[in-house]
Amino acid sequence: MAVLVYADHDEAVLKDATNKAVSAASMISSEVHVLVAGANIGAIAAAAAKISGVSKVLTAQSAGLGKQIAEDIEATILPLAANYEAILFLASAAGKNAAPRIAAKLDCALISDIIEVVSTKSFVRPIYAGNALETLESMDAKNVITVRSTAFKAADNSGSASIEAITAVDSGHAATFVSESMVKSDRPELQGAKRVVSGGRALGSAEEFDAVIVPLADKLGAAIGASRAAVDAGYAPNDFQVGQTGKVVAPELYVAIGISGAIQHLAGMKDSKVIVAINKDPDAPIFAIADYGLVQDYKTAVPELMAALG
Amino acid sequence: MKILVPVKRVVDYNVKVRVKSDQSGVDLANVKMSMNPFCEIAVEEAVRLFEKGVATEVVVVSIGVAQAAETIRTALAMGADRGILLSTDLDPEPLTVAKLLKAVIDEEKPNIVIMGKQAIDGDNNATGQMLAALLDWPQATFASDLDIANNKAKVTREVDGGLQTLEVNLPAIVTADLRLNEPRFASLPNIMKAKRKPIDIKEASSYGVEIKSHLKVVKVVEPPKREGGSKVESAQELVSKLKEAGVL
Ligand SMILES: Cc1cc2nc3c(=O)[nH]c(=O)nc-3n(C[C@H](O)[C@H](O)[C@H](O)COP(=O)(O)OP(=O)(O)OC[C@H]3O[C@@H](n4cnc5c(N)ncnc54)[C@H](O)[C@@H]3O)c2cc1C
Ligand SMILES: Nc1ncnc2c1ncn2[C@@H]1O[C@H](COP(=O)(O)O)[C@@H](O)[C@H]1O
Numbered sequence: 001m002a003v004l005v006y007a008d009h010d011e012a013v014l015k016d017a018t019n020k021a022v023s024a025a026s027m028i029s030s031e032v033h034v035l036v037a038g039a040n041i042g043a044i045a046a047a048a049a050k051i052s053g054v055s056k057v058l059t060a061q062s063a064g065l066g067k068q069i070a071e072d073i074e075a076t077i078l079p080l081a082a083n084y085e086a087i088l089f090l091a092s093a094a095g096k097n098a099a100p101r102i103a104a105k106l107d108c109a110l111i112s113d114i115i116e117v118v119s120t121k122s123f124v125r126p127i128y129a130g131n132a133l134e135t136l137e138s139m140d141a142k143n144v145i146t147v148r149s150t151a152f153k154a155a156d157n158s159g160s161a162s163i164e165a166i167t168a169v170d171s172g173h174a175a176t177f178v179s180e181s182m183v184k185s186d187r188p189e190l191q192g193a194k195r196v197v198s199g200g201r202a203l204g205s206a207e208e209f210d211a212v213i214v215p216l217a218d219k220l221g222a223a224i225g226a227s228r229a230a231v232d233a234g235y236a237p238n239d240f241q242v243g244q245t246g247k248v249v250a251p252e253l254y255v256a257i258g259i260s261g262a263i264q265h266l267a268g269m270k271d272s273k274v275i276v277a278i279n280k281d282p283d284a285p286i287f288a289i290a291d292y293g294l295v296q297d298y299k300t301a302v303p304e305l306m307a308a309l310g
Numbered sequence: 311m312k313i314l315v316p317v318k319r320v321v322d323y324n325v326k327v328r329v330k331s332d333q334s335g336v337d338l339a340n341v342k343m344s345m346n347p348f349c350e351i352a353v354e355e356a357v358r359l360f361e362k363g364v365a366t367e368v369v370v371v372s373i374g375v376a377q378a379a380e381t382i383r384t385a386l387a388m389g390a391d392r393g394i395l396l397s398t399d400l401d402p403e404p405l406t407v408a409k410l411l412k413a414v415i416d417e418e419k420p421n422i423v424i425m426g427k428q429a430i431d432g433d434n435n436a437t438g439q440m441l442a443a444l445l446d447w448p449q450a451t452f453a454s455d456l457d458i459a460n461n462k463a464k465v466t467r468e469v470d471g472g473l474q475t476l477e478v479n480l481p482a483i484v485t486a487d488l489r490l491n492e493p494r495f496a497s498l499p500n501i502m503k504a505k506r507k508p509i510d511i512k513e514a515s516s517y518g519v520e521i522k523s524h525l526k527v528v529k530v531v532e533p534p535k536r537e538g539g540s541k542v543e544s545a546q547e548l549v550s551k552l553k554e555a556g557v558l
Contacts, residue, residue: 010471068469069476070439070449093469097451100404100439109405109524110436122528127432128327132336135528174448175478178464182472195557228488238454238468238489245348245428245488253557263326270536274557276548289538292551304545309558 001085002031004058006073006098007048008090008149011040011066014047016192017090019154021147025088026053026155027117033058033084034161037076037168039066045163052159062168064177071171073098078105079169081142085120091146091248092191103144110144111136115151129244129267149191150250150271183237190240193223195253196272198242201229202258202279202298209235212302213257219309225249225269227259243268257298261286278302311458312367313356314420315390316411317349319374319381320431333529345381347493348426350388351486354493355456356424357389364458367391371414373407375399379509386504387496393507394418398514400521404432408440413517415445420481422463427452427485438485448478452487 003025008015018034025032032053036045037060048057058080064072077087087102089095091113103110115133116124122137123145190196197220199213209230217224226236228243242249244267254272259265261277261284269275270289277290278301287293294301321327322342330337345353359365370385372378373396382393396410415423428435442449450465454473457464458480466475468487478484496504514521542548552558 067474070442070451074443093452093467096435097439097449100434100436101443101449103436104405104408104440104443107405109403110434110440111525112434112436126533127530128321128336129430129433130533131327132329132530133533134530137526137528138524139526140524174482175450175476178475178477180469180472180474232489237472238487239470239472241488244430244433253552264323274552274555275538276552287539287541289536291538291540291555292548293539293541294543294545294548295541296545301545305548308546308549 001029002033002083003029003086003088004080004084005032005034006087006089006095007034007036007044008092008094009036009038009044011038011044014044016154017092017149018048019051020149020152021088021090022051022053022155023152024114024117024147025086028086028120031055035060035077037065037073039063049161049163050157050159052155052157054159054161057161057163058166059163060166060168062170064170065168067177068094068097069171069175069177070098070101071175072169074101074105075169075171077102080166081106084142086143086145089146091148095146099144099146106142106144108140108142108144109138110146111138112146113148114145115148129263130270131263148248150248183239187217188221188223190223190225191247191249193249193251195220195222196225196249196251197222197255197257198225198227198259199230199235199257200227200259201233203230203235206235212298216302216306219306220253227265256286257302259286260284261289311365311422312369312418312420313359313365314415314418314423315349315352315356315368315370315385316423316425317353317370317372317381317385318346318426318429319343319372319378320346320429323347323430329530329532333531335527335530343377345384346426346429348428348486350493351488351490352424352426353385353388353390354491355486358491359458360389369394369418369420371396371411373398373402373410373514379511382509383504384496386507387501388494389500391507393509395509395511396514396517397511398521402521403524404434404436405440405524406519406521407437408444409519410514410517411441412444413519422458422480423483425483425485427487438483442483447482449483450476450478451485453484454487454489456484456490
């Protein structure tokens with residue numbers, strides 16, 4: 001039976017994470033469909049149709065879907081569920097919000113945040129902030145899954161799937177959209193970025209965060225991340241939090257500045273290819289996992305680093 | 311208005327767990343247990359709504375072993391009114407927890423349920439959304455701000471790319487994110503007072519919900535170890551090492 005992937009996009013671009021979920025889906029079934037839901041999705045659907053391994057793109061268009069209203073996603077997907085052996089979402093805020101609702105309606109477990117497909121019914125996922133990995137075997141006939149995108153290679157874009165519109169079901173407005181405030185940026189997106197520069201509590205203020213982390217990120221062409229302490233203190237937006245309960249990243253280069261390396265932070269970045277830590281405390285736990293540790297005050301280290309980068 | 315807050319007893323967030331050598335799970339013997347931090351935030355929010363006069367009663371419920379009564383007691387010391395323990399030695403999956411919570415809600419008829427977005431043991435982030443589905447209630451997950459008026463909740467949510475505000479009709483499920491509030495420490499007089507607050511202990515099996523496993527744990531292993539610990543002396547050396555490593 002086919003597998004359905006719920007596309008991750010912001011109505012402007014189809015996120016690369018979708019290609020990664022398609023890779024995971026292809027390990028479960030040779031027939032993969034992608035559902036593109038939203039208000040403004042023409043270009044997104046065309047992009048999804050190019051993902052290799054996808055045979056059909058379904059489009060569902062409504063305002064509620066555009067705002068990722070879980071009730072509307074549930075109402076739209078449930079009538080399709082009989083056609084699929086598995087339904088995959090990304091482990092993004094939108095996916096985590098909607099997937100468990102659908103699983104409960106289908107009376108099956110949610111298998112969240114998978115990092116490996118062992119077989120069509122068996123998956124690996126991290127638990128306890130990534131300090132353990134559990135292999136699960138599902139006894140449900142149908143599986144609802146969220147996929148940790150950093151753990152899968154993106155399927156390439158040489159496909160040509162058909163596109164078919166389906167009905168977007170309105171759940172009846174028990175939840176209504178009021179407003180949103182999105183962080184606008186030309187920078188690479190945190191989760192898909194090849195390089196990430198993150199700042200911690202040491203930065204001490206939003207001004208200092210902007211003065212130190214932003215130019216370094218610009219120089220490296222990197223996305224910006226932050227520890228929970230930095231976000232809680234208002235130095236960086238919520239959306240920048242890397243960790244167990246924030247975003248999980250695995251860039252080629254992760255630079256942690258003034259971050260101690262609590263297990264909750266490590267959970268979100270320890271699968272990065274190369275980790276750099278700048279911290280004035282030689283005993284900071286971050287050094288235990290850093291490939292290159294620099295024990296120095298960031299106030300001297302970062303300007304010197306900027307100069308050395310040229 | 312009555313608020314129900316489900317709370318879970320989990321490994322304390324400061325503990326780095328170890329995997330058992332037989333790969334059957336993590337070793338929880340003699341490990342410090344606490345209330346799940348997100349549940350603390352949910353309790354705090356409910357108690358604040360009570361203090362503001364928005365809520366008239368805060369009921370906490372936990373599903374788990376007998377010691378989960380201590381977790382309930384902590385919530386009572388923070389200001390909740392009474393507790394319900396659904397005792398079981400099994401470790402029910404989120405779907406079963408949601409079914410049991412639904413059974414409690416059918417009896418208690420709260421106007422709103424505030425719970426954690428995620429339990430830091432299984433890191434599932436599922437129970438609230440599942441409960442909303444089973445009840446056919448609206449949900450507002452990952453809340454960083456909650457405002458209740460006119461039988462509606464206005465909730466600001468932490469979403470991909472920023473913040474979103476939703477309005478949900480009550481009854482509804484709200485799940486708490488880290489920045490909803492900063493939970494208080496219970497004062498000594500309140501800890502003493504909490505000892506006299508009622509906790510109703512029931513067998514989880516008495517609710518007519520089958521405690522069934524949908525997932526079989528095949529094995530639990532340690533993640534691959536990362537070899538770190540190398541130091542550089544200067545920013546210049548760092549840059550040349552990064553060039554050697556091919557990441558610059
Ligand atoms: C339920 C829960 C969930 C959590 N989720 C997350 C999460 O997702 N992500 C996350 O990051 N955290 C999370 N945390 C918080 C986590 O436990 C830590 O509190 C947090 O990561 C600490 O942030 P920090 O490293 O910036 O601050 P600190 O731990 O205070 O570290 C600051 C570091 O800066 C160094 N420093 C100070 N001044 C300088 C200087 N001038 N130059 C160089 N170095 C300097 C210090 O030596 C120190 O090591 C969570 C906690 C809980 C309870
Ligand atoms: N055994 C339990 N007893 C009470 N509440 C629970 C239990 N398990 C999960 N919850 C609630 O569901 C939330 C999310 O947990 P989870 O879906 O397991 O990540 C927790 O923060 C609790 O509020």
